[in-house]
Amino acid sequence: MKITGYHVEHYLMKMDRLVGDANLPSGVEMLPGSILSLETDENVTGISLGYGGGIEGLFGAIEGADPRETVALWIKMNDWLHKAGNEGAASASLSAIDVALWDIKAKLADEPLWRTLGAHEGRVRAYASGLDYCLSDEELFAFYRRMAEQGIDTGKLKVGLDLKADLRRLGIMREALGIASPRPGLMIDANEYWSPKQAVRYVRQLEKHYDLIWVEEPARRWDYDGLRLVSQQVRAAVASGENLHNLADVYPLIANRAVDVINVWTGQSGVTGLRQIAHMAHAHGVQVSMMNAQANYMAHIAAALPNHNMMEVVDPGREHCLKWDNHIEDGFIVLGEAPGFGIEVDETKLRELQANPPTGRGRFPFPRRDGAGRYIVPPAPGEVPWR
Amino acid sequence: MKVTGVKVTPYACPTGGKPAGRHANGGSIVELLTDSDLTGIAIGADEAVAQMERFVAEVLVGADPRATTAIWRTMSEVHAQRRREDPPATTIAALDIALWDLKAKANAEPLWKTLGGTRPRANAHAGSIALTATDRELTGWYGSLARDHGLRGAKLRVGLDEEPNLARLALMRTALEHGTTVPTLIIDAEQCWTPKQAIRRLREIEHEFDVAWVEGATDSWDFPGLKEISNAISAAVCVGGDLATRGEFLPHFQHRSADVIQLDIGIVGITGALELADAAYGFELPVTLAESPGNIHAHLSSVMPYFMSMEVVEPLAQWPVFATDVRIEAGWAIAGDAPGNGLAVDRAALGRAIVRAGR
Numbered sequence: 001m002k003i004t005g006y007h008v009e010h011y012l013m014k015m016d017r018l019v020g021d022a023n024l025p026s027g028v029e030m031l032p033g034s035i036l037s038l039e040t041d042e043n044v045t046g047i048s049l050g051y052g053g054g055i056e057g058l059f060g061a062i063e064g065a066d067p068r069e070t071v072a073l074w075i076k077m078n079d080w081l082h083k084a085g086n087e088g089a090a091s092a093s094l095s096a097i098d099v100a101l102w103d104i105k106a107k108l109a110d111e112p113l114w115r116t117l118g119a120h121e122g123r124v125r126a127y128a129s130g131l132d133y134c135l136s137d138e139e140l141f142a143f144y145r146r147m148a149e150q151g152i153d154t155g156k157l158k159v160g161l162d163l164k165a166d167l168r169r170l171g172i173m174r175e176a177l178g179i180a181s182p183r184p185g186l187m188i189d190a191n192e193y194w195s196p197k198q199a200v201r202y203v204r205q206l207e208k209h210y211d212l213i214w215v216e217e218p219a220r221r222w223d224y225d226g227l228r229l230v231s232q233q234v235r236a237a238v239a240s241g242e243n244l245h246n247l248a249d250v251y252p253l254i255a256n257r258a259v260d261v262i263n264v265w266t267g268q269s270g271v272t273g274l275r276q277i278a279h280m281a282h283a284h285g286v287q288v289s290m291m292n293a294q295a296n297y298m299a300h301i302a303a304a305l306p307n308h309n310m311m312e313v314v315d316p317g318r319e320h321c322l323k324w325d326n327h328i329e330d331g332f333i334v335l336g337e338a339p340g341f342g343i344e345v346d347e348t349k350l351r352e353l354q355a356n357p358p359t360g361r362g363r364f365p366f367p368r369r370d371g372a373g374r375y376i377v378p379p380a381p382g383e384v385p386w387r
Numbered sequence: 388m389k390v391t392g393v394k395v396t397p398y399a400c401p402t403g404g405k406p407a408g409r410h411a412n413g414g415s416i417v418e419l420l421t422d423s424d425l426t427g428i429a430i431g432a433d434e435a436v437a438q439m440e441r442f443v444a445e446v447l448v449g450a451d452p453r454a455t456t457a458i459w460r461t462m463s464e465v466h467a468q469r470r471r472e473d474p475p476a477t478t479i480a481a482l483d484i485a486l487w488d489l490k491a492k493a494n495a496e497p498l499w500k501t502l503g504g505t506r507p508r509a510n511a512h513a514g515s516i517a518l519t520a521t522d523r524e525l526t527g528w529y530g531s532l533a534r535d536h537g538l539r540g541a542k543l544r545v546g547l548d549e550e551p552n553l554a555r556l557a558l559m560r561t562a563l564e565h566g567t568t569v570p571t572l573i574i575d576a577e578q579c580w581t582p583k584q585a586i587r588r589l590r591e592i593e594h595e596f597d598v599a600w601v602e603g604a605t606d607s608w609d610f611p612g613l614k615e616i617s618n619a620i621s622a623a624v625c626v627g628g629d630l631a632t633r634g635e636f637l638p639h640f641q642h643r644s645a646d647v648i649q650l651d652i653g654i655v656g657i658t659g660a661l662e663l664a665d666a667a668y669g670f671e672l673p674v675t676l677a678e679s680p681g682n683i684h685a686h687l688s689s690v691m692p693y694f695m696s697m698e699v700v701e702p703l704a705q706w707p708v709f710a711t712d713v714r715i716e717a718g719w720a721i722a723g724d725a726p727g728n729g730l731a732v733d734r735a736a737l738g739r740a741i742v743r744a745g746r
Contacts (some may be wrong), residue, residue: 136450195673197623197646201597206619212563223671225643233621374673375571377509 001066001108005039006059006100008052009350014358016317020134022160022193025384028136028362031318033294035345038100040067044107047343048102048295051267051321054093056073062097066105074098074272086269091245103340110339112325117271117304122335123297125310126328127154127185128177131160131185136385137172144176149312153177153312153329154185156216160193162378163205165386170210179333188236189216192243194224195373203234212236214261220373222249224258237261242291245269248278254284261309265291271301282307295324297341299333321349369378388425388493390452393443393482395436400707405700406524407705409518412592412707413742414680416732419443419485427489427607428730430680430709431481434652435474440484441540442474449484452489459483467632472529476631476654483656484683488727497686498728502661504689507713509720511685512540514678514700517573525555526562533566534652536702539715540571540599547579549588556596566718571599571696578603582612586619598622600647600675601710608635610644623647627663628677631655636663640670647695651677652684664691681711683728685720 013031021028032050036046061080062073062219065115077094078086086094103187106113114122128147132140144155155173158164170186177184194202199218206212213243214237219226221243231238237260253259262281264274278288282305290311295318302308311333325342326335336342371377379387399413415434419427431439446465451456461477491501499507513532516525532538543559545552556572563570580588581663592598600623605612607629617624624644627641631654639645648667650660664674664687673695676684682701688694702715712729713722723729 015603193673194624195646197600197617201599201621205597220671226671229643231619232618371510371670374693375689376569 001068002041002064003038003062003067004041004064006055007037007039008038008055009035009345009354010052011321011350011353012357013318013320013353017139017351018134018361018379019131019159019314019316019364021131021189024362024366024378025133025161025190026156026362027332028364028366029360030360030363032364033318034096035350036096036100038067038097038104040104042108044104046104047341047345048100048103048174049107049297049343050098050149051092051096053096054089057090058093058097062101067101068108070098070101070105071272073101074270078269083318086246086248091269092267095267095270096243098272099266101345102271107340110214110303112335112337112339113300114303114335117301119300119303122300122303122326123158124290124302124308124333124335126152126331126333127187127310127311128152129156129189129312129314129315130173131157131158131314132386137169139385141172141176142168144173145179148177148180148184150328152313152328153181153331154187154213154311156189157208158189158191160190160202161376162387167206167209169386170206174210177336183215186210187213187239189275190218192217192220193216193369193376196223197228198376199230200233203230203236207235212237216263217242218238220250223250224256227253227258228256231258231260239263239289243275245330246273247280250277250279252279254286257284258289260286262286262288263291264288266298266301266304274301274304278279278307279303295322295343296333297324297325297343299326299335300341301382303335304319319355321346388451388453388487389417389422390443390447390450391422392420392448393440394420395434395439395743396737397430397433397436398708398737399742400740401737405434406516406528407518408519413483416708416737417481417485417623418732419447419452419482419489421489423493425489425492425606427452427485427487427492428728429481429484429488429730430730432477434478435479438474439478442478442744443482451484452539453493455483455486455490455627455658458486459656463629463632464658471631479520480653480656480659482656484652485680487657488730492727495540495726497722497724498683499686499689499722499725502657502686502690504686507685507688507720507722509685509688509694510698511538511699511715511718511720512571512573512698513538513542514698514737515542515544518544518546521559522555526558529559529562530565532702533563536609536715537566537700537719538699538715539563539567539698539718540573540603541577543572544575544577545588549591552588553595555594556592560596569745572596573599573602575602575605578606580605580610582615585616585686589616589620589622591651593621600625602626602649610638610642613639613644617644617646622727625653625675629654633659633663633666636666640666643670645672647675649675649677650673652679653677657687661690664693668693681706681709681730682715682720683730684714685713686728708733708740
C-alpha cells in the first residue's frame with residue numbers, strides 16, 4: 001500500500017447567498033474551491049476539500065509511504081517543514097494532505113472516518129451561524145427559522161459595528177430559534193474588530209439584555225493578555241483560535257488561560273493537528289468547537305473529540321459538485337456509514353463549473369475593516385440592508 | 388545640506404474661542420536654519436531660548452538634517468546623560484519636528500509622504516476644556532465642534548466632585564449628538580485620583596455612561612495601580628501623554644497597565660512617537676495622539692498601524708501666529724500637499740505676539 005501521486009482541481013463557486021461579518025458587512029457570494037485527490041496503488045483515493053496549493057513542496061515527504069500511517073506522516077511532514085516552520089501556505093498544504101490521508105485510512109478500513117477516529121456514534125450537536133451581517137432583518141429571521149425547523153436551538157450572530165442594531169438582531173435571532181427551544185442559546189462573533197476594552201464595553205452592553213454563551217474573537221488571535229482580560233470582565237465565555245494554524249500558535253492561549261473555547265478546524269494542520277489542539281485544551285479543561293465546513297465534513301472529526309461542544313453550521317450553498325452522506329436531524333449532524341469522509345466529487349458538475357466559472361459579488365476571503373481594533377466605523381448608508 | 392543655527396521666537400497671544408481657562412496661548416516658533424534656502428519649522432513649548440540655542444550649536448550645527456533617526460538618537464542620549472534637564476524633552480522634540488520638516492521639504496513632499504504614509508484621513512476627537520468653563524461654555528464649544536467639524540468624540544476634564552462630573556458628561560454627550568448617535572466619551576482625571584478613588588468614581592460614571600477611555604486615572608508611573616483600575620472598569624485606561632522616554636513606557640507595555648497608549652509629539656518627537664507606536668502595535672495597544680499645534684500630528688496617523696484617534700483642540704486652519712495645512716472635516720483630520728509639515732509662520736501676527744526672549 002503506497003501513495004503514488006496526487007492531483008488538484010480548482011474551481012469557483014457562487015454561493016446561494018451573501019456571507020459577511022464586521023470586516024465586510026456588505027458580504028461576498030463568490031468562493032474559490034479546491035479538491036485535492038491523493039492517489040494510491042490500491043485504487044483508493046483520499047479527498048481533501050478547500051485547499052490544494054503547494055502540494056508539490058511536501059509530496060516528497062509522503063511519496064511511496066503507506067497512507068495508513070497518518071500520524072507518523074504528519075510528524076514527517078512537520079519535520080520536513082522544520083526550518084521555515086509549519087506556517088502560511090506550507091501549513092495549508094500539510095493540512096490538506098493530512099485530511100486526504102485520513103480519508104484513505106478510513107476508506108481502506110471500509111468505515112466512516114468518525115469510526116476510525118474512535119467515536120461512539122456519528123452524531124454531532126450543531127449550532128447555526130448565519131455569517132449574517134449582510135442579511136436584512138427579514139433574511140436573518142428566515143435563516144435562523146430554517147435552522148430551527150431542523151431542531152437547531154443555538155445561533156451565532158455577527159456583531160461589532162452597531163450596538164443598537166446588534167441588540168435588535170439578537171432579539172430576531174432568538175425569536176427565530178424559539179420554536180426549537182424555550183431558551184435558545186445565543187452567541188456572538190466580532191471577527192477581531194474590537195480592541196479588548198472595546199469588547200468589554202460592547203459585550204457588557206449586550207449582556208444587559210441577553211445571556212450569551214460565548215463571544216468569538218473579541219480581540220486579536222494571538223493576544224492572550226487581551227483575550228484573558230475580556231474573559232475576566234464579561235460573563236460570556238471567550239472563543240478564539242480559528243485563525244491560528246497549529247498547536248504552537250494556540251499554546252499561549254491555553255497556557256495563559258486566555259480563552260474558554262477554542263474554535264478548531266482542519267486548517268490547523270489537518271485532522272492530526274486539530275486533534276492535538278483539542279487534546280491539549282482538554283487537559284486544561286477548555287472546550288473546542290468545530291468550524292463550519294463544505295458538506296459539514298469536519299463533523300467526522302468533531303464526533304471523536306472528548307471536549308467538543310457543538311459544531312458550526314452555515315449552509316450557504318457550497319456543495320455544487322459534491323455528494324455527501326450526512327444530514328441534520330433534531331439539531332444534530334447525523335453522519336452516515338459511507339467510508340472516509342463520505343464525500344464524492346461529481347466530476348460532470350465540476351467540469352461544468354470549470355468550463356463556465358460563475359460570476360457574482362465579492363470574493364472570499366476579505367480584508368480587515370478600517371478602524372478595527374481602534375475605533376468603530378459603522379456601516380455607511382446602503383452598505384447593509386438593515387441600516 | 389547642513390544645519391547652521393536656530394531661531395527661537397517665544398510668543399503669547401489671546402486664546403481663540405475655546406474655553407481654555409487661561410488668558411494667553413503661548414509657545415515658541417522654532418526655525419532651524421540651514422545652508423540651503425530651506426528652514427525647518429516647529430511650534431515648541433515655552434522654550435528657554437538660550438538653552439536651545441546652545442544645544443543646537445553643540446549638537447546640531449554641521450549635521451545633515453535629513454539624518455533624522457540618527458540625530459534623534461544623539462539628542463536622546465544627551466538628554467538622558469544630563470538628567471533630562473539640559474535640554475528638556477520638549478526641546479529635543481521640537482528640534483526633531485523641525486528636522487522632519489526639513490527632510491520632507493528637501494524631498495519637496497508633504498511630511499506624511501516622507502514618513503511613508505498615504506494621505507492622512509485621521510479619526511479625530513476634541514480635547515478637553517478648562518475645569519472652570521461654565522456649563523454654557525461647555526455646551527457651546529463641544530456643540531460647535533460637532534456641528535461645524537463633525538467631531539464624534541470629546542474629552543472631559545473631571546474634578547474631585549462627582550455630581551458636576553456626571554452632569555457635565557451628560558451635557559457633553561448631548562452636544563456631541565449633533566455629529567453622531569454614538570459619541571465617544573473620554574475622561575481626563577489629570578492624575579488626581581488614587582487607584583481606588585478612580586475605581587469608585589469611574590464605576591459610578593459607567594453606571595450611566597459608556598466611556599471609551601480614561602486618561603490620568605492615577606499617577607502615570609503607578610503601573611500596578613493603573614492595572615488594578617483597568618481590571619475593574621469597562622473603559623480603556625490610557626497612559627503616556629506625559630511620558631517622554633522609552634524607559635517610562637516600558638512598565639506599561641510589560642504589565643499591560645495601559646489599554647491605550649497616548650503619544651505627544653511635543654514630548655516624544657516624531658521619531659520617538661513612531662518608535663513607540665510600533666512597540667504599542669506589538670502589544671496590540673491602540674495609539675492616540677495628544678494635541679499638537681497646527682494639528683500636524685495628523686501626518687503621523689497613516690504610518691502608525693494601530694493609530695486610533697488624534698486629539699484636536701483647535702479645528703481651524705488659521706492659528707494665532709501661523710497657518711496649517713491640516714483641516715478638520717466631518718470628524719477627520721486631513722493633511723494637504725504643502726511640503727514639510729505644512730506650518731507657515733504669519734510674520735505680521737508673530738511680530739505683534741513676541742514676548743521677551745530668553746530665560
